[in-house]
Amino acid sequence: GSGGFRKRKHDNFPHGQRREEKENVNPPSALMASFKSFQMELDTRHDKYERLVKLSRDITIESKRTIFLLHRFTSAPNGEEILSESEVKLDAVRRKIKQVAQELIGEDMYQFHRAISPGLQEYVEAVSFQYFIKTRSLISVEEINKQLIFTAEDREETTNMTSNSHDKQPHMWSLKVTPVDYLLGVADLTGELMRLCISSVGNGDIDTPFELSQFLRQIYDGFTFIGNTGPYEVSKKLYTLKQSLAKVENACYTLKVRGSEIPKHMLADVFSTKTELIDQEEGLP
Amino acid sequence: MSVSEMFAALQGALGQDQDIREEIRKVVQALEQTAREILTLLQGVHQGPGFQHIPKKCQKAREHFGTVRTQMESLKTKFPADQYYRFHEHWRFVLQRLVFLAAFVVYLESETLVTREAVAEILGIEADRERGFHLDIEDYLSGVLTLASELARLAVNSVTAGDYSRPLRISTFINELDSGFRLLNLKNDSLRKRYDGLKYDVKKIEEVVYDLSIRGLNKEATVGAGEEK
Secondary structure, three states, X not given: OOOOXXXXXXXXXXXXXXXXXXXXXXXXXXXXXXXXXXXXXXXHHHHHHHHHHHHHHHHHHHHHHHHHHHHOOOXXXXXXXXXXXXXXXXXXXXXXXXXXXXXXXXXXXXXXXXXHHHHHHHHHHHHHHHHHHHHOOOOOHHHHHHOOEEEHHHOOOOOOOOOOOOOOOOOEEEOOOOHHHHHHHHXXXXXXXXXXXXXXXXXXXXXXXXXXXXXXXXXXXXXXXXXXXXXXXXXXXXXXXXXXXXXXXXXXXHHHHHHOOXXXXXXXXXXXXXXXXXXXXXXXX | OOHHHXXXXXXXXXXXXXXHHHHXXXXXXXXXXXXXXXXXXXXXXXXXXXXXXHHHHHHHHHHHHHHHHHHHHHHHOOOOXXXXXXXXXXXXHHHHHHHHHHHHHHHHHHXXXXXXXXXXXXXXXXXXXXXXXXXXXXXXXXXXXHHHHHHHHHXXXXXXXXXXXXXXXXXHHHHHHXXXXXXXXXXXXXXXXXXXXXXXXXHHXXXXXXXXXXXXXXXXXXXXXXXXX
């Protein structure tokens, strides 16, 4: 018997809103009514997904720009200015992330994780790069997540929030960067540090490369410790990380071996040819 | 915190994650086993004598769904309730299959499409995300699409078994299902791919109905169908 089944009832089914269909079905049958509601549900979900993808793109772009800005730090005499400018930029990125957090209120974050993950990784990269330049150490996940707790007075964004479901947590939104996003962001960071190393040699800065090679080695050791516990993407990055580390270590080697032979003022020239070579090999931004 | 401490902490988190996945995989394997058993049971309806025993087979299948419910209960305890979509991939396939099986049973019993709420009830899970382990809408729809191809097959085999009225009823049902799916705006994902197969099922059933009509076999069938209803 079918007695145990509840029939889905749609009392306020909007009549007359149907599209042109082949009409061998009596219009508002129970089946059509439920498909109508599925349509709504799927459309809502897809719309949200698209909005998040767009936010993620914006976050990526702004974070990339911040990184480019920070690369100018070593060469510029006005270091402080660049740092504060990068802070402003990162604040803008965080406002975008706040919007993401608002979109995700009452949702399972992992359902939309694929939409926002690229942006978050890029943000981790930017924020950890800035943190490194300031403190010469690695920012922790907890530290990053601490900055991603937003309160209402953060500045009321005119987000066209469709749902009013944020009654549960009226004035607090937060977003957590997952360990995997963090790891992937840090792996990208090492690429930036490699660039920083090479360019600082170009500027005649001989101390930074050694500092960087030590720092990179620590990160590399960390990644080898994780090994294949993490997902596939993490182990994939390990290869690139190894290459970056090799470049930095080679740079340090060259500095050590040839540094004593070549007069200081010519060091930059020796190295700049070396840099070009590396850039060609790399073929990637 | 030093770099190595940070990475040790991350490694711990990832390790825990792996343990959870391992646990889930075990339960999912058990679920797959039950699903196979139900499928084997229901496959009997395609064979000639099977047509007389449909109610009996459905009843047996429903007993198996009791096992499914206990297995689902244990699956729910394997991971934090608010991280459903984090591990969704692990049970997605088996859940779609179970939706199909439940929908097939309900169709055989009452010749109606099972509602999402009813499937959730049969499987011992929730229909809404808010209330815990739930049935994702895309998984439900995928299961329903599997039902469509199974019914196309059933239409063919019921003719072979001499039941000429069933294909007509299946045809009406599938057509309604088809127009239901036409309402949806699907993205270019796996569900959309499955949906693209629906038209072949519709076509197949229409061919069967056509074959019956030109031979005048549907006359007695419609009378028969009328009596049944």
